[in-house]
Amino acid sequence: MPLTKLTRKGLKFVRDANCEENFKELKPRLTTTPVLVVPNSDELFVVFTDASSTSLGGVLMPNDKVVAYASRQLKPHEKDYPTQDLELVAMIFSLKIWRSNVVADALSRKPHGTLACLALEEWKRTITVKQCQWQDEKLRLIWNQIQNGEQLDGWTVNVEGLLYHKGRLVVANIPDLRESIMIEAHRSKFVVHPGSTKMYQDLERQYWWEGMKRDATNFVAKCMVCQQVKAKHQRPSGLLQPLPIPEWKWDEITMDFGMGLPLTPLKHDTVRLIVDRLTKSAHFIPIRKDCKVSKLARIYVGNILRLHGLPSSIVS
Structure with missing residues (x-):
């Protein structure tokens, strides 16, 4: 040291x-x-x-x-x-x-069997994408327009009949196909659960479809492995500190919402819960889930401020 x-x-x-x-x-x-x-x-x-x-x-x-x-x-x-x-x-x-050798040796060279397997999987995927392009009506229409001699910005068809957009292979709007591509780009044997940005950058080098960045972000957000082992780049927050006890009733209140309730005859499906932190007395106000902020403010003034005055703090 x-x-x-x-x-x-x-x-x-x-x-x-x-x-x-x-x-x-x-x-x-x-x-x-x-x-x-x-x-x-x-x-x-x-x-x-x-x-x-x-x-x-x-x-x-x-x-x-x-x-x-x-x-x-x-x-x-x-x-x-x-x-x-x-x-x-x-x-x-x-x-x-121990993998950063300038000259490839036994420590850094991939086995020929692994490279052959990668090439075979890539060939299988290309055939699958080609078949799925014909199942997408929108892509089939673009393909026919190009074959009829129309010039579409960024769209091309190669000698094998595959549709490309700006040099990248177009993936049809088939959820299972896109899911399989994202699985390989995120948790296959040759990648280690990259983040959404890195995963999108890897995908866009070869593939294209509308909303690819959004799909990659949603895919990573649902990955349980990423959520469980993600490191927090911040100082430990320490033990949870309780709030101080209020000195007067309705001086400090808490506010929360209970959603997903059965509809009432007045189409209310949510309860707005407001509790006094000292006495634990509460108001249960029925509202709708899509209630606007301005209406929530009017409800607060009519039901809480009118009866108990203005609190010094509100904990949500």
Whole structure:
């Protein structure tokens, strides 16, 4: 740690007694057992990672022999991550280091079987999209117009008969087809649950359909994995603090709405609930779900302000 701090920006390079002691301790650890071994591409590689409250790191080992170490201190915003997220950060950090080879070798080259599988899936998807384009009446009309010699801005048909818009393959308005494409772009074996913006950018390089960005946003919002492991990039909020007890009745009130109720003869389907925080006395006012703000204000004046006066605070 003392030696690492010397490499930071804006910090003077002062090698004190503590740094010298760490340096002397580091030399024998790097030059004695365990000694780093040369990697063998025929062996199975295993990556061990771990994270603490201050740093994270990993070790690359084939057959219980160390090939390489990697570590770094946590960034300021990472110190607020929960434990499971820090473990994932350590994994991603280690894998990025040992996948960044300039020349492709056994650690970074994909197997030929995987590449062949990708090519086959891409071919199958192209055939499916072509078949579905003919099922979309709007796309079939555009295709016929282009074949009749009309010039449509951005629309083209390639030699295989596929309809393209601005160089991107047009996907028909078939929910199952678009759903399958978004599933592959979000949670297949070759992606790691990207956010809505990244997912849309990946899709728009190859595909086009109306409302693609909206569909990608809604798809990510419904992904349970993303909702459960999403890291909060903010300081912990701490324990919930109760509100202070009011000193006078109807000086501080709470307001809420109960919706989805059966219709009354006057077409009311919502209850507006207003409660005094001190005495817990309440008013239940029937309203409609589509009631405007201006009407809500008039209802408040006629039912609450007229009887109890103006409160000092309203908690919704």
